[in-house]
Amino acid sequence: MSKKVFDASGGSGQGIQRAISLPWGKSVEISFRSLRVRLFRSMITVSSLVLAVSFLSFVLVNLDVAAGILKAGGKAAGKILLAAGYDVDLETGRVAMSAKERWIVILSLLVCTVGIVNAQLMSVTERFSEIGVMKCLGALDSMVLRLFLLEAAMQGLLGAGGGAALGCIFSLLAGLIRFGGKAFNALPWLDALGSVGLATLAGLTLSLLGVLYPAILAMRMRPINALRAEH
Amino acid sequence: MNDERHTIVRVINVKKDFPLGRQTVRVLKGVDLEIMAGEYISIMGPSGSGKSTLFNMIGGLDKPTDGKVFIDEVDISQLDAYELAWLRNRKIGYIFQTFNLIPVMTALENVTLPMTFAGMHGDDAQDKGIELLKLVGLGERFQHKPLELSGGQQQRVAIARSLANDPAIILADEPTGNLDLSTGAEIIELLKMLSAERGVTVISATHDYKMLNVSDRVVWIRDGMIDRIENRDELDISVGGITEVEGAPA
Structure with a gap:
C-alpha cells in the first residue's frame, strides 16, 4: 500500500524507472576506481595473495614436472627424483606432495586469508x-555487498593470476636447473596449465572468502552511522 | 505551490530511548510536529537536546521507540528496507555538516550517483547533473574531485546532489557547521533560494543563528521536547536581541 502512495507523486522525471538499481557496468567502474584510489593498500592485499598463490602454483607445477620426468625416464628417473627429495611411488609411477609440503601450502594460504580479512576490514x-552516504542516497544493501565483492574479485584475479604465473615460471626454471632439458621435454603441458588454473581459482576463492565478513559488515551498517561518525 | 499546501512531514508523539550502559536514556520525550510542503524549517537547540535524533527520525534514518513519523502520509516504520532506500533516493535529499561527498568521484559523478540508483540513463543524468551544478553556481568545476574544492564549493556539490531526484524534502544537518561565516551565509542563501523557487521543503538542524532570518518557522528543542515553535514574523522582533534567546550556545 505504501508503494502506491509514493508512486503517486514520485517518478515525475523522464526515463526514471520504479526500481532502485545499479547497473553492472557502473558497479565495476566504481569498484575499480575505489581500488585505484587506494592503490598502495590494495597492492599490499594483492601481494599477499600473489605470494601465497605463487607458492601453491610452484608446488603444483613442480609435481607436474616430476611426473613428466618419471613417465619419460622410468625407474632410473624415479631414483633421481627420490634423491632430489620428491615423494615418489615407484609402483604406481606417481609423484605426490610430501606431508610437510602440504602443510606449508595450507598454512601459507591460511595466513594469506587472514591477511586479506584484515586488510578488507580496514x-x-x-x-x-x-558507505553510509551511499545508503542515504538510496543504495540497497545488496549494492554495497556487490561493490565489495567486485573489488575483491578484481584483486583476486590480479593477485591469483599473477601469482600462479609467477609460481609456474619459477617452478619451470627450477626444473630446468635441476634436471636440464628433460624437465621441459617431458612436461605434460596440459597438466601444468591445469595446475596454474587451479592455483588461480584457489586464490580467487580465498580473496572472495576473505572479503565476505567485512562486506557483510558494510552491508549491514545503518546509514545513520554516516552522520554519527563525525559528531 | 502555495494553493495546495499539504503536510509533508507529520511527527506524532515520538519518543526515543537510547541504551547507555545499563540504563536507558529517553532522548525524545514525546514530540509532535507538522511540517507543510514548501516550508523552510530550522530545528534549533543545544547539543544533547535531542535535535539530531528528531532530525534522524524525520529522515527515516532511525526509528522511534514509540510514536509515528509520516512522510507524505506514509508511516515510515511500516516500510521495508527496499522502500526505505527508495524513500531516501527519491523523496529526501540529505546535506551533511561534513559534506560527505564520495572522494573517489568527481563533482558531477557525485551528483549523478543518486540518479544512477534511480535508474536514470547515463546521458540524461549527465545533463541534469551539469544543470544542477550550474544552479548551485559550480558550472565549470564539475570535473573536479571533492578534495580539489573548497568547503563552500563541496557543500554546493552536496546541495546539487541532494536535488538529484527532485526530492520533496531536503534535510540539512548543520549545513553551515564546517564553514566560515560568509560561506555559511552563501549556503543559507542558496538553500532559501531553492526552497522558494523549487518549492522544496527544507528542514535543517542547526545552531547557526543566520538560519533564523530565512526560516519560515523555527522549532526549539530542549530536553527532548519541543520548547516552542516560532513563526518568522514573531522572530523578527527578537532578531536584534538574538543573544538573549534561551539556549544560546555557550
Missing part, C-alpha cells in the same frame, strides 16, 4: 561514512 572501516 578498508571497510575507512569507508564507513562513504
